[in-house]
Amino acid sequence: MTKKNYEAINETLITEQLSNGLNVFLLPKQELSKTFAIFSTNYGSIDHSFVPRNKQNAVTVPEGVAHFLEHKLFEKEDHDVFAEFSKQGASANAFTSFTKTAYLFTATNFIEQNVKTLLDFVQAPYFSDQSVEKEKGIIGQEITMYDDQPDWRVFMGTIQNLFHHHPVKVDIAGTIESIASITKEDLYECYETFYHPDNMTLFIAGNFDEKKMMELVKENQSVKEFPPSDEIKRIMPDEPNDVYKKETTINMPVSIPKCSVGIKGLVNETDSDAFLLNDLVESMILDFYFSEGGSFYQKLYKEGIIDNSFYFETNIEKGFGYAIIGGNTSKPEKFSNLIQEMLLSIKDKTISEAEFERMRKKQIGQLLRAMNSIEFIAKKYIHYHIMGIDFLEIIPRLQSLTYDEVSLFLKDWIQDEQLTTFIIKAE
Missing domain, CATH: 3.30.830.10 (Metalloenzyme, LuxS/M16 peptidase-like)
Structure with a gap:
């Protein structure tokens, strides 16, 4: 022991x-x-x-x-x-x-x-x-x-x-x-x-x-x-890097259409530190560009493209990963186009060192608040343990994260062939 x-x-x-x-x-x-x-x-x-x-x-x-x-x-x-x-x-x-x-x-x-x-x-x-x-x-x-x-x-x-x-x-x-x-x-x-x-x-x-x-x-x-x-x-099949389908639309009895944009993750499962870096930075970037406090969210909200159902999530596991950005929208095609344009433009944007510091501090603060829950700690510990990562060491890893690591990640994060759209329209 x-x-x-x-x-x-x-x-x-x-x-x-x-x-x-x-x-x-x-x-x-x-x-x-x-x-x-x-x-x-x-x-x-x-x-x-x-x-x-x-x-x-x-x-x-x-x-x-x-x-x-x-x-x-x-x-x-x-x-x-x-x-x-x-x-x-x-x-x-x-x-x-x-x-x-x-x-x-x-x-x-x-x-x-x-x-x-x-x-x-x-x-x-x-x-x-x-x-x-x-x-x-x-x-x-x-x-x-x-x-x-x-x-x-x-x-x-x-x-x-x-x-x-x-x-x-x-x-x-x-x-x-x-x-x-x-x-x-x-x-x-x-x-x-x-x-x-x-x-x-x-x-x-x-x-x-x-x-x-x-x-x-x-x-x-x-x-x-x-x-x-x-x-x-x-036994797992070989999986290409590109998406299976670029777009799918179905009809269901909904009052407002739903749309989501998916990002196919390219996971490095042989290197636990690279895996963790991918996990942490992807969450930080999505939060930076798509959270309620961001200018892009406010633009979409003011134009009536999104409402309070807007969400984003990311999940990286051993052998696969994905992120999804979605919500209710009366303009699903425009929603998809604007989200994809933003995602593809991120690699050409420059995040200042001050913005990076705010991103990192916010991520640390969110994690520390979540750690008030023993259920959260236990579930996350088990999740990362499979990859050989000690979840309780993540705060120090975030504290040691550098501006250069994030900048390098962004340059190769998303290509067009990694993006897909799924739409549900009213019957």
Whole structure:
């Protein structure tokens, strides 16, 4: 067990990798009344082609298995996991993203018992043919519900325009057709491959004694048997740098059209510092040019091209990345043209050193405010840990960021072939 102090943010993190491979991170904060725990596996919706553990040949499972598996782990033969957490005063949940599946709870009492429940239910799968068939109907309704939501359609439509072959273009829940073919054997094979402790992370933050908590986790894991650790062989298709489609328009029952402009990221996943630099600078630049305080935002707002729904987001993961700028607009074509023109002109603009300092200080301030949330810290730590990056070192990295690094990044950031548009018009 090692303890690391982060003077820049006044935090102390206790870490240990257990003998079974599980990485455990403890962030004790006795001044809080609550505790948050998240048990995550490095396995998401994009991981549907892989070589199963202890096998030689690759398999491709139906799209949506990771999300399906998340649902099924809560269902046991003789009890309901949500009811168990509820009896112990905890609020439990789970989520599946493109790259990870996570199980979590928040509680103020019975923390040790809730941690045991979290570890035990995730590490004790139970799937039957009957329960799998029942779940197909439930998830099918969820897929249909999301298909009827314009905000989700514009998001996934933009992603599908950006990528030719990468499985990120497939909805996290899969499709009605793909989940229909899922079997309990698929679930067990994916579980045995990706839910081994050596592919998982436990992060607990809040009011607890770190020594007692680490002993609890060790004892819990020591009585469980797992096969020897083995490297997971994931199979991803080659993905071109250009976008799959430049523009798509669909019709839905919306009162105001929606438009989004997508930027396809070119990710350097072999160099963790280059990955982090890309992540930090892209967020800073988007905020500088497209936040409410900027002149470009004010121009679009005054001309009636955007309203308060305007947003921008960026997501960089291992192997892929994207940024999306969008919102409601009565002039979707003009919205798209102006956003793309601005993005393509950024490389020719000059940011002054004073503007760079303001950008950097704003980014640091936003991060420090967000770090008041233990949920934010835990989720972000797990996100960056996959790339070998210590999230709690990001503030010092931002402080050491130089004007030249940002200027160099901007020169090669965006080309026209990396941009796409997705529009939803009223029926």
